[in-house]
Each structure stands twice: as C-alpha cells, then as structure tokens.
Amino acid sequence: MQFFRSVNSVAPLALFCSRLFLKLFSFLFIVRVHLSSLLYRIFHLVILDTAYYLASLLAMNSTSSLFSSPAETYWGQFDEITKYNVHLNVWERLWAAWYAYLQNDVLATGIMSFVMHEIIYFGRSIPWAIIDRISYFNKYKIQNQKIPTAQEQWSCAKLVLLSHFTVELPQIWLFHPMAQYVGLATGVPFPSLLTMLYQIAVFFVLEDTWHYWSHRALHWGPLYKNIHKIHHQYSAPFGLAAEYASPIEVMILGLGTVGAPLLWCAITGELHILTMYIWIVCRLFQAIDAHSGYEFPWSLHHFLPFWAGAEHHDVHHEKFIGNYSSSFRWWDYILDTESGPEAAKKRRERRLAKEGKKIQ
C-alpha cells in the first residue's frame, strides 16, 4: 500500500520532468538549427558573396557571365535593387539588400543591432585602454594615481562580453517585435538629416531624465547593495567599465535608451530604425567617454557647459554620491545633487549666507 502511495506521488513528478526535458531538448534543437543557419548565412554573406562580388567586378569587361552575383546572394539582391530603384542612394540600397537577402526582419534587425553594439562598444573603449598604457596622457587622467592595470581591464572586458552574450543578446532579439508593435519604420528611403537630428536631441533629453531618477533610486540602500554596487567596483572608471553592471541595472538603465525612442514612436508614429541606431551609437559614445577617466582642454563640456562628460561622472565614481545624470548637468544643478569640492564649497557658502541672514 505504501509502495503504491509513493508511486502515485512520484508519477506526476516523473511526467513533469520528462515533459520539461522534452521541452528543453526541442528548445535547444531549435536554437541549434537557428544558430547553424545564422552562422551559415553570415559565412555566406562575408566570404562567398563578397568573393562573388569582387570576381564580378574583375570580370566586368569580360563577356563571360560566370562571375555575376546570383540573385539569392546579398550582392545579387543589391544588384536587383539597384536596377529598379535608381532614386535610392548607395547606403539605402545596401540597407534594403540586407533585409531582402535575409528575408527575416527579426533576424536582419537582430544581427545588425548586436554587431553594431559590439563594434561600437569595443571600438570606442579599446582606444581608451591603449591611452591608459601611454604615459604622455597621464597628465589628462582625472584620478591619475589610479590607472587601471591591463589585467583589470581584461577581466572587466570578459565580464562585459559575457553579459553582452547572455543578457543583452536576448533583449536585442526582442527589440524587433517591440519596434514593429509601435510602428518603427525599417524601409527606404531614410528620413532627412534634420528629422534625425531633432529626434536624437529629444532622446538625449528623455534618456538623461530617466537616467537621473533611476540612477538616483539605485543609490538607495537596498537597491545599491543588491544591484548598483557592481558598477561602483571601480572608483576610478575606464572606458570598458561603462557597461560593467548587474543585468538588472542593464535592463533598468537600458530602458531609458531603448524606451525613449519607442515611446516617441508610439506617440508620434514617426521614427526610422536608422535614427534609433544613430542615437544608440551616440549614447554608447557618451557612456564610454563619460567612463574614460580623461579630461582634456578640448572636452565637449568646455564648449557646451551643460554637457556632463567624464569630469562629471568620474566624481560620481570617486565620491559615490551626487552627479547622477548621464548626458547633461541640469538635473543635478536644479536638484542640488552636484558632487565634488566645488559644489560642496558653493553649498557651504549658501548655508553660511542663510545663517548670516537669520542672525541679522
């Protein structure tokens, strides 16, 4: 009797486990199929298609059609689009050929977004790591007694890479369905330069506001201890450390970067994904440069006094308090959360003036 009772309780569990195993197995199989087809397509595009295209350029004067790009290749699509869309510029044709070649918008946007993010992130932060090794630049380093070692930078880069592949990649993959839902345009022709410029300016203001309030909230005891502390591991930041943070923080602060344009698109119904890409490139430059730890006589905030830059964020990492915004200085100025000795001096002077008035 006892035996049957225990079989009865084990059976549903075994069934559940076998179902879970089957689901996991089929999921892994789908992922594997997707990955192999993705790798094949990338290989096809980078190696075979480009070889076809170069060969066809070489054979342009020959009468042989042996080297012409077949229609199903990337460059074949490019040729087809060029033939029927003479009004499009070369960038628009390259763009349209990418979407036509992959025939899967989620994949096309996903690959482009991820590759762009990696190229810009490492392409912008590695030069800062090289500058750290050149003693000439030491005089421009804000906390110049705390130059990060190559070992420190390497372990930071490894963690950032791990986070990119495990946390950011799935989010980037989800981006296209969200973009489609709010009506983000992916086609050609591209919007005008003026439209892109004013929209990017709006995103800078919106993101900075989101960043100020959410970053300030992340400095509240329990949130700091459980989430934001990881980002503050380096009291003297460096470029590669810009995205060195907890996955939850990446999601919270990333919402300002991705959410602001999506909100804009949902309200106005007017946004092209290219504008979004240029905005993300600008935002990555801003975040990496703010963490660079270098202050030059030609730094942007000398010409645009409301621009935050490295000088603003470096103090935040050093003092752990104040200077919460990302791109601009106005929120910290208005709400009196500026950090550093100058801000402390001003605050002291204001307090003394107030006390003096009271005594009079």
Ligand SMILES: [Zn+2]
């Ligand atoms: Zn912080």
Ligand SMILES: [Zn+2]
């Ligand atoms: Zn930081």
